[in-house]
Structure formats: C-alpha cells, structure tokens
Amino acid sequence: MRSAASKTAAANVNLRLAAQERLDQIICDIRALVEVQSPSSDVGAVATSAEAVSALGERLLGVAAERLDVDGVAHLRWRLGEGPPRVLLLCHHDTVWPIGSWGSAPVCSQKLTTPNGDGEGEEALFGPGVFDMKGGLVQAMHALSLLAQQGTALDGVSILVTGDEETGSVSSRTLIESEAALCNAVLVLEAAAPGGALKTSRKGVGSYRLDVHGLAAHAGLEPENGINAAVELAHQVLAVASLSGPGTTVTPTVMTAGTTMNTVPAKGSLTIDVRAWTAAELERVDAGLRSLAAVLPGATLELHGGINRPPLEESSSASLYERARTTAQKLGLPELTCVAVGGASDGNITAGLGVPTLDGLGAVGGGAHAVGEHALLAPIAGRTALLAALIESLLCGEEP
Known part of the structure; x- marks a missing residue:
C-alpha cells in the first residue's frame, strides 16, 4: 500500500502532466477570450465579454454562471458544490483597451524580441488584456477543471469575475466584499510580477x-x-x-x-x-x-x-504565500518568489476585510496597459497546475 506522501506526490505529477496535455486548449481559450474585447468604459462590450466568459466556465465546470448586473455592468459568479463558500477565486474580465486599439487582428503569437527583457526569445501571446488579466482568468477555469477531472470535490469554491476592476470596482465592490466575507482565503488571478513572482503586498490607494x-x-x-x-x-x-x-x-x-x-x-x-x-x-x-x-x-x-x-499588507498574504511556495516545491516547479508592488487590485479590498489574500497568481509575462502586452506560453501549464494544487490544499485543510 502506498503512503499518503507517495499518493500526494503522484497526484502532483498527474496535475502537472494533465495541465501540460491541455496546454494547447488553454492557449486557444485565452486567445478566444482576448479576441472578445472588453474595455471597462463600454458596458455593451463588457456584457458581450461576460457571455464569452460564462460559456467558457460552463464548458469547463459544467455549471452555469450567475449573471450579476450592477449599474449596467456585467459580473459573473459561480458557487461550486453544496457547501458554503470557503475559497474565492477573484478575477476580472474588463480591460483598459478601447476596441480597435490593436487593429483588426488583435491577438498574435510570436517570440519576444525585447533586448535583455524578461523572457527574451520565448514564445508569447500578445493582445489587449492577455496579461491583465484574461490569461489568469482562463488558467483559473482550467485549474478547477483539472481538479474535477481527477475526482476532487470542488465544494466550497467560489469564482467571482467582475467587469469594472480597471475603473475602480465601483459597481462590483459590494459583491467582492460580501463574497470574500464568507471565505477563508482569496486567490487573485491578477498577472504575476516579473519572473513569475507573486504579489504579497500592494499599496493602498486614495483618489x-x-x-x-x-x-x-x-x-x-x-x-x-x-x-x-x-x-x-x-x-x-x-x-x-x-x-x-x-x-x-x-x-x-x-x-x-x-x-x-x-x-x-x-x-x-x-x-x-x-x-x-x-x-x-x-x-x-x-x-x-x-x-x-x-x-x-x-x-x-x-x-x-x-x-x-486599503493596502494589501504582507501579513494578509504570508500564510498563503508559504502554502503556495511549498506547493510549487511539491510540484517540482521553479522556486516561487514574491514582491511588493505599488499598483492596487481587488485583492486590496478583500485583504482590508481581514481575509487572507494572495495576489499575482495569473499569467507570467509583461506590458500591462502598454503596447506589447503579452503572456508567456511556457509557464502556463505550470501556473495552472500550481493554482489547482493550491486550491486542493485549501479545500483539504492541509498544513502549508
């Protein structure tokens, strides 16, 4: 009979292999979602994007989303299983890019050519919002699908996908606060910092x-x-x-x-x-x-x-970061690192409620809000497996 440790190791290997096997599909889904352009200021475009996100989630999770329109802005929520929410995956599907900013063919795949840049020479997907944060959103859906595929019960997982993060989360803030207040942990699928680092603290913002x-x-x-x-x-x-x-x-x-x-x-x-x-x-x-x-x-x-x-202070993310770092080691992934950043996200809101929050679990790449926004292809499978294993450890109550 295999020990519990050997079973866990085998499960981790299976997660990585399963994520790698569906890499092409993940990339295809990211491309399709990025092609549905969704600037925050265009509520019609955001509504169309919500339909695309809803269809993706229903295909991968087998469950239809709740459509939550607030002040004309389309938000989506999934609550999986029968139990109360315990783990919240926090995402947004709006972007800063006006429709047409990237021309008639907004998404392309090519190698990075930036001299001395992070990931120079690696294959990347370019497009409006691919890094911030549609890549992370698609990775989250596939991570949950991987867990379901291997028989993990997803009871207690909640997914909230908002449509106005880039303009301050005015209509979604109450949704974020009420959902996070029910949970023990929040995992934010915003893009990673350079080198794939997680974001363990963020400055608070006043406007x-x-x-x-x-x-x-x-x-x-x-x-x-x-x-x-x-x-x-x-x-x-x-x-x-x-x-x-x-x-x-x-x-x-x-x-x-x-x-x-x-x-x-x-x-x-x-x-x-x-x-x-x-x-x-x-x-x-x-x-x-x-x-x-x-x-x-x-x-x-x-x-x-x-x-x-409010600020996302390091104390809000310390335990989750240690759990993620240990999880990455078990998966055989590169050593995780963390950084403090000046930009804010919806993770600031959940951390301000006192809910443990870990940010930067999304795509690895660069160029957020800038010409040349991109997500590197090579890390996608590993990041998807990492998120899946992290969610599983939280649901099972494993010690970090």
Missing part, C-alpha cells in the same frame, strides 16, 4: 478631486476684481505634493482652470492620486487633504473622494 471656486473678471480691464482659481490651484498643488512621505506618494495628476483667454478663472480642479503601504499613512494623507485651506482671500475649496482601496 481625490479638489475643486477651487474663485471669481471671474475681465483679465484686461479689471483683473483685480477677480479671484484667480488658477493661482489658487498653483498654491494647492504645492501643498498637496508636500504631503508625500517615505514610501507614500501624493501626486497631483490632472489640473484644469479657466474658460477664455481674457477671463480671470472662476473655477478650477485638481485630481490627486495617493499611494501608501499602510492604512495609517492613507489616513494621515486623507486628514491632510481635508485640512487644506485657501490662500487667496475669497477663494474656497471643495474636496471630493477619499480612500478607495
């Missing part, structure tokens, strides 16, 4: 708009009778930027003021991007922005917005 109200006057005849909103904004830009600190960025981004060449500007506005590693820092900056005072006599300020996503 603000500062409106300045002045008074219009003729710029030539009586400028002294006006209150110049543009000048007031100049003072405020410096005050806003001064709130930055070690590891914390407070960045004035878009500034507008005025109406015509010969009129003292009566109104102006400034958008502000805030990033910080800790909740305390986000709160410090928030308090600083709310205490801004006008410099010009008669000018008034009005602040909109606030803290959008």
